[in-house]
Amino acid sequence: MRAGPAMDRLETMQNTAEKSSAPAPPLTVLGEEERMFQDTVRRFARERIAPYAREMDTAAVFRKDLLREMFELGLMGIEIPEEYGGQGGNFFQAVLAVETLAAVDPSAAVIVDVQNTIANNVIIRWGNDDQKGRYLPKLASDVVASFALSEAGSGSDAFALATRAIRRGEDYYLTGRKLWITNAAEAGLFLLFANANPEAGHRGITCFLVEREFPGFQVGRKEDKLGIRASSTCELILDDCRVPVNNVLGEIGKGYKIAIETLNEGRIAIGAQMTGLAQGALDHAIAYAKQRQQFGKTIAEFQGVQFELAQMATEVEAARLLVYNAARLRDSGLAFVTEAAMAKYFASQVAEDTASRAVEIFGGVGFTKDYPVEKLYRDAKIGRIYEGTSNMQKLTIAKQILG
Numbered sequence: 001m002r003a004g005p006a007m008d009r010l011e012t013m014q015n016t017a018e019k020s021s022a023p024a025p026p027l028t029v030l031g032e033e034e035r036m037f038q039d040t041v042r043r044f045a046r047e048r049i050a051p052y053a054r055e056m057d058t059a060a061v062f063r064k065d066l067l068r069e070m071f072e073l074g075l076m077g078i079e080i081p082e083e084y085g086g087q088g089g090n091f092f093q094a095v096l097a098v099e100t101l102a103a104v105d106p107s108a109a110v111i112v113d114v115q116n117t118i119a120n121n122v123i124i125r126w127g128n129d130d131q132k133g134r135y136l137p138k139l140a141s142d143v144v145a146s147f148a149l150s151e152a153g154s155g156s157d158a159f160a161l162a163t164r165a166i167r168r169g170e171d172y173y174l175t176g177r178k179l180w181i182t183n184a185a186e187a188g189l190f191l192l193f194a195n196a197n198p199e200a201g202h203r204g205i206t207c208f209l210v211e212r213e214f215p216g217f218q219v220g221r222k223e224d225k226l227g228i229r230a231s232s233t234c235e236l237i238l239d240d241c242r243v244p245v246n247n248v249l250g251e252i253g254k255g256y257k258i259a260i261e262t263l264n265e266g267r268i269a270i271g272a273q274m275t276g277l278a279q280g281a282l283d284h285a286i287a288y289a290k291q292r293q294q295f296g297k298t299i300a301e302f303q304g305v306q307f308e309l310a311q312m313a314t315e316v317e318a319a320r321l322l323v324y325n326a327a328r329l330r331d332s333g334l335a336f337v338t339e340a341a342m343a344k345y346f347a348s349q350v351a352e353d354t355a356s357r358a359v360e361i362f363g364g365v366g367f368t369k370d371y372p373v374e375k376l377y378r379d380a381k382i383g384r385i386y387e388g389t390s391n392m393q394k395l396t397i398a399k400q401i402l403g
């Protein structure tokens, strides 16, 4: 059910469309600006990231020079308003950037994803003028950010978090540990959730802007992962970490709302990451099938291989439609939460299936590190886990359809 302001906006849009009698544009047709933006990102991904994707995966480190280039290209501040040094773009553009990067390297994609669709988004939406003025110019130019919600004991049940915040004078003191924090090795700023009033349960959860240099803050162990290895994932240790009161984002007790609403949006971009990954795997499979010869012909001439490719292409297209629709709903101010959950759930399934089939089309070499599909297959697995597991997406969808 759509209600309230979103419904009003929908009616206005429908009335406008009826009056102009112009059909609504197809979901995958990009505007001029969107197409130019996508071309720029694609060129950067192919020319600058692709040559290093394997090396960064093996080393499990994202190159600093590429990170700097992503800032210079404006990829780390897509939605940040121009007055703060950002690109003044929209959420759909961020989704396009994540999708396009993921076709080449899903690690690069998630760095851009967390910065834009999570961290920047939170500060743009919930930050006060002072916080926007202090942090947005840095996030647009050279500071990487992380979103720190999960802990060892609270993943899907995120709001059971144990990190505590106690006020003493003009500061809060945070104690606890965060786990699985993307971008943490590179980040200078952490949007970190702690409970400032445990008696109030989840209504005590509060979002703090924690700078890496704050006393009592430390980035701990980095995980050694199956996939997206060049994207850092670390533990955070807070030992009476001092955070000034004016670094409370939103209000005390608003962290629950901030986290839920941010993750609802963020998962559209994870759907985009998985769609881009699947497209990358499909592109590699098509190119290989057209040149690999067996039985005196290319394997692309065998109907069995053609049917595999046809199914992969259809599933990638379906995932893209779900992702684009959810992103365009979000940018239009319409209800999108169910569509976002569907997009992430489906696209992560498609990514895993498509990458797996691509490995098979490559045959034996697909199973080696000499070809890129092996890496994409490993990278795909995370889609069904982070920003809400597939089961959590299905819970959201079921809640909606059951009323």
Ligand SMILES: Cc1cc2nc3c(=O)[nH]c(=O)nc-3n(C[C@H](O)[C@H](O)[C@H](O)COP(=O)(O)OP(=O)(O)OC[C@H]3O[C@@H](n4cnc5c(N)ncnc54)[C@H](O)[C@@H]3O)c2cc1C
Pocket (backbone or CB within 6 Å): 114, 146, 147, 148, 149, 150, 152, 154, 155, 156, 157, 179, 180, 181, 182, 183, 225, 233, 382, 385, 386, 387, 388, 389, 390, 391, 392
């Ligand atoms: C590479 C990586 C990067 C990450 N980045 C971040 C980050 O930047 N910031 C951050 O805060 N977190 C991050 N996370 C954490 C991530 O969001 C959690 O791992 C995820 O939400 C799952 O939580 P969990 O690992 O505790 O699994 P659990 O919650 O323990 O789930 C285990 C299994 O039980 C199932 N399950 C749990 N509850 C239910 C239920 N009610 N109904 C049905 N099934 C259920 C799950 O679907 C899953 O299959 C990251 C994780 C990884 C691996």
